[in-house]
Amino acid sequence: MGFFLEVLAGGLLAGVMYSLVAIGFVLIYKASGVFNFAQGAMVLFAALTFVSLLERGVPFWLSFVITLLAMVALALLIERAVLRPLVNRPPITLFMATLGLSYVIEGAAQALWGAQVHGLDLGIKDEPFEFAGLLLSQFDLFAAATAAVLVTTLSLLFSKTRIGLSLRAVADDPLAALAIGIRLQRIWAVVWAVAGFVGLVAGLLWGARLGVQFSLSLIVLKALPVLIIGGFTSIGGAIVGGLIIGASEKLAEVYIGPLIGGGIENWFPYVLALLFLLVRPAGLFGERAIERV
């Protein structure tokens, strides 16, 4: 039983890390209907920029601010060069544009900062301690706390501020939002910038764990099934989806894995998400689409 709980706890905390990446997707999907495959590349770009500045002797907080500014600049650029010309195109086209975008960002990140592997130390120990018989790590708890703060801030932002309200209006009906004088382009730029910020936070936490290197951009693949289960439009859904995926994949690896040979973590979340979809085609918290001719 103790072992089961330990795996469960480890899985839930790993799930939080997936959610962090998934939140970036949700933000962008909500506001601009774009399924942004480049989120992984943005995570890589942010982490690489941050760590390279740090290694060049720039202090921690200054690096953070500079990287954040870079992410905002990137968001503005994306809005201007990619989103605006593609307005009103089918969602699939936009998705494929973000595939292209991820190539550009990955290439640029490596051209700027090189392809070496960097270590990143946030000063939080990743050592275990026992809590009520369970093995927990400070780092995981820190990541979970960060996610909680992030989600709270974002939901406050969306429900209390003017820009948040207009964002929700855009998400609900872009045309109506335009008609009442909301500037669509500005909203997009803001949302992409916020997604860049989320990417930076995810990049730092993941980077501290994996080392900052090219494979950071692959974590996008871990976030996808999370989105499917949580639904594309709900931040809460991203968290719940992350927890479900994290816990079930770890439990599956430990308990089902040995039966069929192990190493199933790569595809298990997808199959789980698929089964989920057959029951609920729009995810847990997604909006149900109504079809008309």
Added chain:
Amino acid sequence: MIYTEAGQFSIRYSHDRRIFRLRQDRIGITALLLFAFAAVPLLGNDYWFSAILIPLLVLSLAGLGLNLLTGYAGQLSLGSAAFMAVGAFATYNFQLRVPGLPLLASMALGGVMAAGVALLFGLPSLRIKGFYLLVSTLAAQFFVEWFFTKFGWFSNNSASGVISAPPLLILGHDFSNPVGRYLLTLAVVVVVTALARNLVKSELGRNWMAVRDMDTAAAVIGIPLLRTKLLAFAISGFILGVAGALWAFTYLGTVEPHGFDLARSFQILFIIIIGGMGSILGNFLGAAFIVLFPVLLSQLSGSLLSGVIDAGQLENLQKIIFGVLIIAFLIKEPDGLARLWQIARERARVWPLRY
């Protein structure tokens, strides 16, 4: 003046059903085929066959497979490489375990296996749409990769899990040298492409396009959605499977599961974006672009810019250019390179007048 159709009348129904209705097209295609089958083997060398032409042809075929599914039937897929892997491994095992089975028959059976797997992962397509369907194809991608790595039986329990192509014998003739491999690939690609071209002009092809443009509307006018979508998955899977077998047998000569990873699926998707969705010609143009562009860039930098940019930066640059081109195509020319050809054709038709 050059491309005019004036004076070409269809006087029989069979004329209307020709693969190419225009005389110019027929002459052009015949000349091209003659050139490819007769002249290229005399002109080319090892490098051109092994490093350029064979991958170009195989990737064109893979692009064709995906294009039927995505470009014609509108079902987005990121599992192309998985279906290629199934084709490659199945062909290998048919060759290995069924003595006396001709190579081409093994390839066809490999394609059928890939079609079966594609069908299986296409099943959810009735209930799940758009991005959500991506999950199904991604599940195929990861599952197949894991499956072939896991079960050594499929790679004949070779210690390293890499399969190695047997000699390419057809009717006692050995096709293992570069020219032979090129001709074999070319022949398969031409036959499959001709079939596909016919297919998209048939009722099924038109049903696909109706489903792509709006599946609810298509259902309303009586197109059987499930059958149409599943057939798209199956036929696409078949073609991808054959392409995978060619990739393993005539191009690389060996293959490991990791060679059919997600990056390959993306590559095939890029072929159809750049070449043109919903176009047969586009696959060839897109594949030519994907194969030739990096080679050109590195050759150019080797001879013109050597020393100015180092090899690593060049590769990053290439990645950036690739991404930019994809975005640019989506913005400026959503129908890809194939559309440029169409424009050229229309110009030629009214030439020397402007319009």
Added chain:
Amino acid sequence: MKTIKQQFHRIATTLVGAALLSGAAHAANEQYFPLQSYRVGPYAAGGTGFFGGFIDYMQYINAKGGVNGVKLTWSECETEYVVEKGVECYERLKKGLNGAPAAATNPLSVGIAYATLDRSTADKLPLITINHGRTDSTDGSVFPYAFPLQLNPYSEVSAIVNYIAQKSGGLDKLKGKKIVTLFHGSPYGKETNPILELLAKKYGFELTLIEVPHPGNEQQSQWLNIRRLKPDWVILRGWGVMNPVALKTAQKTGFPADHIIGNIWSNSEDDAAPAGDAAKGYISITTHPSGTSFAVLQDIKKNVIDAGKGNLADPKRFGNVYYNLGVVNGILNVEAVRLAQEKFGKKPLTGEQVRWGFEHLNLDDKRLKELGALGLVQPLKLSCADHEGGGAVRFQQWDGQKWNVISDWVQADRKLLRPIIEESSHKYAKEKNITPRDCSKES
């Protein structure tokens, strides 16, 4: 317009020229090494180090007047570690450069090596896969042109098990020990599992094999499993990002790093350093210690690096694991050329002639001392039947900053492995209709 046209013309001619490989006009007194290098992508750190070391060693040889007066020349083609790019590069470079014939290819990539194996045999060009490659290509009678120099994957695990035995006080003490192997979920990762199982049966230790799916950036469940098993040793058969994550997760689950033994692809600075403190004490095997104290490295420093001609963009990486592997690889290639020249004459040689050189490589301590590589390269003796030659490794430990060598050469049990290798190579020969050479008739 004219300039553009001229430019285009120039481009077209170079392209056609390159495509037709028409460079055979002037026969220079040079020996060519085609380099299928990779300097970008996920494995760039390894590629830049390895090819940097290789190129610097060749520059050093040229600075000393070449090999018996024959200068070395090379050109690079970026593969990004992608198989089909490697094949394209192989086809592009195999014909030599400006009349200088190619000596051997060194792709440093298992995938590319596999895909060019048949081509290498057909083109009679040696394929050098130092420390990696196809295990059964050790059998030179079936694979005349493939050379998994120094160490093939089977020898690797055998040497690790021998080291564990040494630590426990003898092979008989292995009985009842618990060993976990954490392997990368790829053909590479699985390749040695049957050998481990065989050794477990032979020596009576308890073996658990645990797979980490590619790329390995989440290993919580695997390490929780390991924690439950409480093994004496963990053998890490990792790749890329999997290594630092394994070390970090080990720390998180409280498994001591000094009981984790990394294999040949888990042994570089880039595998340990990103894990920070978690890597302190981590042990790995190596065929070539890192460091700059060896005479040959000092010579390279004097003749190449200090002259501002070094290939590394970051001079701090001089003497690291990948760089030294490149130097070792350079030494073995150059020695093969030198040896072949003794037989075939002091002129540029064909791949077939260089192959003879590889097959007769015989580096004893005396020769290694002359080369300034004693302790860097293990004694090596190849033959027609044996394309590996060495089969020994040293063990090194990470102190948080750098690797320190902690053992002498530990030999693999190659006698035990040979029949398994031959079984596999004969199966391959049958599948491919190859008649093995009769090694007793080779000179």
